[in-house]
Amino acid sequence: xxxxxxxxxxxxxxxxxxxxxxxxxxxxxxxxxxxxxxxxxxxxxxxxxxxxxxxxxxxxxxxxxxxxxxxxxxxxxxxxxxxxxxxxxxxxxxxxxxxxxxxxxxxxxxxxxxxxxxxxxxxxxxxxxxxxxxxxxxxxxxxxxxxxxxxxxxxxxxxxxxxxxxxxxxxxxxxxxxxxxxxxxxxxxxxxxxxxxxxxxxxxxxxxxxxxxxxxxxxxxxxxxxxxxxxxxxxxxxxxxxxxxxxxxxxxxxxxxxxxxxxxxxxxxxxxxxxxxxxxxx
Numbered sequence: 595x596x597x598x599x600x601x602x603x604x605x606x607x608x609x610x611x612x613x614x615x616x617x618x619x620x621x622x623x624x625x626x627x628x629x630x631x632x633x634x635x636x637x638x639x640x641x642x643x644x645x646x647x648x649x650x651x652x653x654x655x656x657x658x659x660x661x662x663x664x665x666x667x668x669x670x671x672x673x674x675x676x677x678x679x680x681x682x683x684x685x686x687x688x689x690x691x692x693x694x695x696x697x698x699x700x701x702x703x704x705x706x707x708x709x710x711x712x713x714x715x716x717x718x719x720x721x722x723x724x725x726x727x728x729x730x731x732x733x734x735x736x737x738x739x740x741x742x743x744x745x746x747x748x749x750x751x752x753x754x755x756x757x758x759x760x761x762x763x764x765x766x767x768x769x770x771x772x773x774x775x776x777x778x779x780x781x782x783x784x785x786x787x788x789x790x791x792x793x794x795x796x797x798x799x800x801x802x803x804x805x806x807x808x809x810x811x812x813x814x815x816x817x818x819x820x821x822x823x824x825x826x827x828x829x830x831x832x833x834x835x836x837x838x839x840x841x842x843x844x845x846x847x848x849x850x851x852x853x854x855x856x857x858x859x860x861x862x863x864x865x866x867x868x869x870x871x872x873x874x875x876x
Contacts, residue, residue: 599847682710817864
């Protein structure tokens, strides 16, 4: 069975954020991920991790800004990263440095850097050139800190105008940058919406050594993985088979919105898919 990490930005919305760590541990998760840690002190997050026996396996670099107030404001204003935005290089670098400080405090091995939404006046190749240069710099900084840097293709329906949309684009960027610690975050939800043929892509890309992290959600509503058009029971077997053959040892982040997450205990009640996955490996 794949190793699953609860995404605390989307899961357990019925609870205050800091209470979600205990809930995830109670449901049997051994690791967590989330979008941004910066609204909380790193020592408080570390205490929640340690107190519940959890590992932090992923979070995002700031989408914009380099302090908690500006980061929250940027996200609320629709900023979705600055790595591929010409003229925002200093902001991007400051955000990466902040993320690396949090990664050190939380013992988190991976940071996701969002590409951003280039404006209509920016030529695609100009944005990609800035993106590659920024990632080259950030990967070097992350390497000195012993961390991996991730990029993620995001579907154009949920995030119109996002610079990076497909697995092929992401892997081409990683190969062009050439940093061994720059990897791809392969979200099966985004892949299904943009490309389909998810099982074949897993079999193709996992053995490449360029995929560090997977994420899942039901398609199209982004609810639990047992709701929607993707057969995750089959895909989990594919992940297990490919991982066993190539030695892939990444985590699978559960980045979905629980169908009944607004109700008391709603996230936990929706974990039948996880109980079934565990039962299938006994």
